Amino acid sequence: MDKxxxxxxxxxxxxxxxxxxxxAIEPLRAWASDMSLGELLQKHYRELTPDEMRAVLxxxxxxxxxxxxxxxxxxxxxxxxxxxxxxALNLSVCIGCRKCAEACHVENxxxxxxxxxxxxxxxxxxxxxxxxKGTTTYDHAVPSPGxxxxxxxxQQCDNAPCVKVCPVQATWKESDGIVVVDYNWCIGCRxxxxxxxxxxRRFNWSKPEIPAEEINPNQxxxxxxxxxxxxxxxxxxxxxxxxxxxxxxxxxxxxxxxxVFGNLLDPNSEIRWVLAHKxxxxxxxxxxxRPRFFYYFDN
Amino acid sequence: MSASSLPPPSxxxxxxxxxxxYPKFLWSMWRLAFTGSFAYYAGMTALTAVxxxxxxxxxxxxADGMVRTHMTDxxxxxxxxxxFTFTVGLAAGAVMMVIPAYLYDDEEMHDVVIxxxxxxxxxxxxxxxxxxxxxxxxxxxxxxxxxxxRLNWPVSMLSWDVVVLNGYLLLNLHICGYLVYMKYLRxxxxxxxxxxxxxxxxxxxISIHSVTAFLYAGLGGRPFWNSALLAPRFIVSAFITxxxxxxxxxxxxxxxxxxxxxxDGPIELLARVLRITILVNLFMFGSxxxxxxxxxxxxxxxxxxLFLGLHGKHALVPWIWTGVALNxxxxxxxxxxxxxxxxxxxxxxxxxxxxxxxxxxxxxxIIPGFVPSTLHEVVEYTPSLTEWKISAGIxxxxxxxxxxxxxxxxxxxxxxxxxxxxxxxxxxxxxxxSASLLPPSSxxxxx
Ligand code: SF4
Ligand code: SF4
Numbered sequence: 124m125d126k127x128x129x130x131x132x133x134x135x136x137x138x139x140x141x142x143x144x145x146x147a148i149e150p151l152r153a154w155a156s157d158m159s160l161g162e163l164l165q166k167h168y169r170e171l172t173p174d175e176m177r178a179v180l181x182x183x184x185x186x187x188x189x190x191x192x193x194x195x196x197x198x199x200x201x202x203x204x205x206x207x208x209x210x211a212l213n214l215s216v217c218i219g220c221r222k223c224a225e226a227c228h229v230e231n232x233x234x235x236x237x238x239x240x241x242x243x244x245x246x247x248x249x250x251x252x253x254x255x256k257g258t259t260t261y262d263h264a265v266p267s268p269g270x271x272x273x274x275x276x277x278q279q280c281d282n283a284p285c286v287k288v289c290p291v292q293a294t295w296k297e298s299d300g301i302v303v304v305d306y307n308w309c310i311g312c313r314x315x316x317x318x319x320x321x322x323x324r325r326f327n328w329s330k331p332e333i334p335a336e337e338i339n340p341n342q343x344x345x346x347x348x349x350x351x352x353x354x355x356x357x358x359x360x361x362x363x364x365x366x367x368x369x370x371x372x373x374x375x376x377x378x379x380x381x382x383v384f385g386n387l388l389d390p391n392s393e394i395r396w397v398l399a400h401k402x403x404x405x406x407x408x409x410x411x412x413r414p415r416f417f418y419y420f421d422n
Numbered sequence: 423m424s425a426s427s428l429p430p431p432s433x434x435x436x437x438x439x440x441x442x443x444y445p446k447f448l449w450s451m452w453r454l455a456f457t458g459s460f461a462y463y464a465g466m467t468a469l470t471a472v473x474x475x476x477x478x479x480x481x482x483x484x485a486d487g488m489v490r491t492h493m494t495d496x497x498x499x500x501x502x503x504x505x506f507t508f509t510v511g512l513a514a515g516a517v518m519m520v521i522p523a524y525l526y527d528d529e530e531m532h533d534v535v536i537x538x539x540x541x542x543x544x545x546x547x548x549x550x551x552x553x554x555x556x557x558x559x560x561x562x563x564x565x566x567x568x569x570x571x572r573l574n575w576p577v578s579m580l581s582w583d584v585v586v587l588n589g590y591l592l593l594n595l596h597i598c599g600y601l602v603y604m605k606y607l608r609x610x611x612x613x614x615x616x617x618x619x620x621x622x623x624x625x626x627x628i629s630i631h632s633v634t635a636f637l638y639a640g641l642g643g644r645p646f647w648n649s650a651l652l653a654p655r656f657i658v659s660a661f662i663t664x665x666x667x668x669x670x671x672x673x674x675x676x677x678x679x680x681x682x683x684x685x686d687g688p689i690e691l692l693a694r695v696l697r698i699t700i701l702v703n704l705f706m707f708g709s710x711x712x713x714x715x716x717x718x719x720x721x722x723x724x725x726x727x728l729f730l731g732l733h734g735k736h737a738l739v740p741w742i743w744t745g746v747a748l749n750x751x752x753x754x755x756x757x758x759x760x761x762x763x764x765x766x767x768x769x770x771x772x773x774x775x776x777x778x779x780x781x782x783x784x785x786x787x788i789i790p791g792f793v794p795s796t797l798h799e800v801v802e803y804t805p806s807l808t809e810w811k812i813s814a815g816i817x818x819x820x821x822x823x824x825x826x827x828x829x830x831x832x833x834x835x836x837x838x839x840x841x842x843x844x845x846x847x848x849x850x851x852x853x854x855x856s857a858s859l860l861p862p863s864s865x866x867x868x869x
Binding site for chain 1 (some may be wrong): 559577579
């Protein structure tokens with residue numbers, strides 16, 4: 124083969140190669156069109172100045188309207204000093220109706236197609252704490268004889284494995300004890316999901332789909348705003364409600380009053396009374412995660 | 423760094439200036455990478471095609487989200503992280519060969535060490551690729567850069583992994599780059615500029631694989647991984663895949679680049695390493711399987727799922743038994759007396775060992791960590807077509823990197839390319855460096 128022929132072939136080859144490359148990356152156009160420079164370069168939540176935070180919130184609100192066709196308010200609500208939130212759940216009363224899971228789904232703007240919720244309710248064998256014998260997929264009238272029900276959501280661990288493992292500090296514990304995720308900082312590695320012993324974290328495998336009229340417009344940066352694709356999210360004890368003195372959505376929805384929520388630092392709170400007077404358990408105590416979610420029985 | 427201030431090099435003849443020659447060197451390397459025989463072009467085109475298929479699948483995955491994979495909130499890591507784990511072992515194992523060469527001053531080994539280090543470079547590229555495609559938001563990759571981002575160091579094991587993998591890549595690039603460049607200049611490399619890094623890279627090789635093991639072993643909520651034996655097992659299997667791959671690679675080099683003489687000594691030494699590590703690995707594997715299965719209790723369910731299936735679900739059972747069979751086959755083959763005389767037996771043993779460890783350290787390790795889930799739900803996982811395509815694409819790209827690196831380094835090492843020969847422009851156009859990548863018999867059909 125002579126030089127000229129060789130060159131022609133090379134030119135032909137590289138043209139074909141370039142065309143194939145362009146074809147291969149074509150879907151990236153759709154991906155890139157969904158992103159803005161502001162989003163790409165946004166700083167970590169805890170490094171935003173008040174001015175920057177205002178700009179970010181405005182951008183997120185505009186974004187939500189553009190993508191979901193609904194006007195929403197996104198606030199940045201900070202923890203109240205002197206408050207540490209805790210949750211307790213009465214296993215003698217819970218009937219496994221999953222109203223809490225449903226309320227969570229609606230309140231937190233979960234993806235409709237996957238029917239996501241931060242709460243999983245296990246149907247358990249009476250007299251046993253063996254999770255191995257529990258099931259989350261029961262489908263019959265409740266309560267079923269010989270069973271009790273164990274709702275599990277983020278335990279807001281004081282020694283949280285998920286916080287420890289995050290390579291970019293996209294998840295951390297706030298001063299009121301709530302473990303949060305900066306959805307605009309998470310890189311989607313899912314290490315925290317592997318580390319959580321309570322299956323409390325969810326990943327956005329695709330862009331969440333919610334009809335405009337079903338969106339809950341009262342949102343906050345660190346909790347229930349509609350999450351971007353490719354990041355991890357979790358229960359935040361509804362901090363957009365509870366930091367304003369309201370109760371979590373799951374508690375309000377519970378028909379049996381099995382759930383107790385409050386300030387652990389307030390000696391007169393109901394939750395303190397429960398902790399003082401009931402036999403209280405935490406899940407997987409042996410792991411040393413120190414949950415702020417407590418379970419108890421009536422007698 | 424400038425080598426011109428060094429004590430006079432002991433190489434005979436002219437002393438080209440190392441700074442001025444560098445652009446020329448880069449140009450020669452560039453030419454080498456893009457010039458070759460018909461076979462070279464055909465091979466690279468095929469690899470490019472596979473890599474592009476992978477790239478396309480990744481582009482779709484980015485646009486549509488990770489739903490394109492079959493991972494779920496229950497099994498949140500799959501084929502990508504499995505391949506990542508395996509390839510870290512390969513990268514570490516490739517450099518382990520450095521140990522006999524430098525610690526025991528085995529002269530013959532010195533020549534093949536460069537092959538191992540180039541393999542390590544390519545393997546790290548593959549590792550980084552698998553991490554990148556497993557991320558939900560690769561556009562935020564910069565968040566891990568210390569200073570600009572917020573690397574959670576030293577608390578997160580994953581950030582340790584970022585640090586040690588990148589460090590390892592730089593180390594090996596420096597060692598290879600320096601040695602090749604000195605060869606190109608026909609100078610004797612100055613020990614001060616590479617020997618400390620060689621010793622560092624030996625320790626570093628151990629560290630990359632231990633840190634990767636700690637990534638899993640440190641999770642208290644995942645009993646299947648939460649074992650102190652995990653890091654030693656990782657190291658032992660790295661001592662299998664590294665030598666096995668290098669033995670195969672040396673045979674390929676013998677065939678395609680006969681000018682680069684590969685002596686029998688190094689191959690036999692690597693085979694001796696294999697004979698021991700394959701047995702040690704089987705022993706450790708057996709002790710873990712025994713503890714998990716015999717003691718019972720909550721810890722054993724994942725192992726039961728892996729080996730026997732659980733509640734009628736057994737997606738991993740065929741995998742792991744194939745892995746066990748491959749490991750046993752390689753153990754038998756490598757101990758047959760024929761493995762010393764018959765190259766085919768040794769190569770078959772290497773292929774079996776490589777496949778066995780790929781299953782055991784990949785799907786056989788990562789997936790059962792998630793099944794059953796932490797709330798004891800049994801949700802199975804089998805990789806999607808997208809995941810297979812992307813994985814194949816990354817391996818193809820890694821192979822391309824390896825071939826190009828070898829294609830650049832070997833002609834320099836055999837003295838065919840050097841500053842004196844003023845790169846390739848002075849070589850006859852019909853049979854440039856490509857000649858060294860083809861056996862003499864097939865040289866006729868080059869271009
Ligand atoms: S329950 Fe899981 S997600 Fe919640 S704080 Fe603990 S480890 Fe983190
Ligand atoms: S998925 Fe996000 S929050 Fe979880 S460890 Fe990775 S970066 Fe951190």
